[in-house]
Amino acid sequence: MQIILENFIGFGPFGVHTVNASWVAVQELAKKSIPGVIIVIREIPVVYETVKKQVPQLWNDVNPQLVIHVGVSKEANAITLEQQAHNDGYKRLDVLKTCPSNNCCVEGADECLMSSIDMEKVCSDVNGSGLKVKAVVSHDPGRYLCDFSYFVSLHIDRSKSAFVHVPPLGKPYTELELADGLEQVILSMLGQI
Numbered sequence: 001m002q003i004i005l006e007n008f009i010g011f012g013p014f015g016v017h018t019v020n021a022s023w024v025a026v027q028e029l030a031k032k033s034i035p036g037v038i039i040v041i042r043e044i045p046v047v048y049e050t051v052k053k054q055v056p057q058l059w060n061d062v063n064p065q066l067v068i069h070v071g072v073s074k075e076a077n078a079i080t081l082e083q084q085a086h087n088d089g090y091k092r093l094d095v096l097k098t099c100p101s102n103n104c105c106v107e108g109a110d111e112c113l114m115s116s117i118d119m120e121k122v123c124s125d126v127n128g129s130g131l132k133v134k135a136v137v138s139h140d141p142g143r144y145l146c147d148f149s150y151f152v153s154l155h156i157d158r159s160k161s162a163f164v165h166v167p168p169l170g171k172p173y174t175e176l177e178l179a180d181g182l183e184q185v186i187l188s189m190l191g192q193i
């Protein structure tokens with residue numbers, strides 16, 4: 001079974017230190033071995049055009065059981081499980097100062113797509129796991145690259161796509177705590193698929 005964990009890097013609006021948190025946590029996670037699971041990690045730059053090309057390419061190359069996009073959010077203070085993503089309204093410029101055409105992700109697609117993974121269930125699994133890290137559910141990934149990439153994946157397969165925002169390192173969790181939390185997220189999601 002293959003899982004893609006995709007992580008956003010770049011020198012975008014959050015600055016390198018904040019963006020670094022998700023990458024560090026994902027790398028910690030990749031050091032763990034989850035029986036029967038192969039984790040494939042990719043860094044994706046904060047560029048609409050690249051996301052639109054590379055995300056479908058990854059689905060095609062890896063044929064994953066589950067795709068979890070991971071990004072950092074300054075506003076997050078827990079593992080934030082995103083239930084849905086938006087198709088329109090992408091007006092914020094990426095690091096190359098571009099926007100998608102018509103500010104849209106997939107022309108003609110629905111305005112909003114929901115993952116068929118029940119994030120409330122994943123959330124209670126994380127909260128009930130006895131780990132230090134806690135989770136919350138969100139319905140707004142922020143209409144930037146995170147939201148955009150999630151929509152690209154949801155449009156490919158809603159039953160296998162997820163997005164997780166993590167807080168910056170030390171606010172309040174360490175990279176090890178975040179990695180433990182992400183591991184629990186994966187186990188819970190695999191239990192639903």
Ligand SMILES: *[C@@H]1O[C@H](CO)[C@@H](O)[C@H](O)[C@H]1NC(C)=O
Pocket residue numbers: 016017020021024169
């Ligand atoms: C990311 O953060 C870790 C831990 O704080 C640090 O060791 C590493 O050098 C940072 N990497 C980058 C690219 O900033």
Ligand SMILES: *[C@@H]1O[C@H](CO)[C@@H](O)[C@H](O)[C@H]1NC(C)=O
Pocket residue numbers: 078120123124127134135136
């Ligand atoms: C999980 O814990 C967080 C932090 O205590 C709380 O905000 C959230 O509502 C809880 N959610 C569930 C489903 O248990």
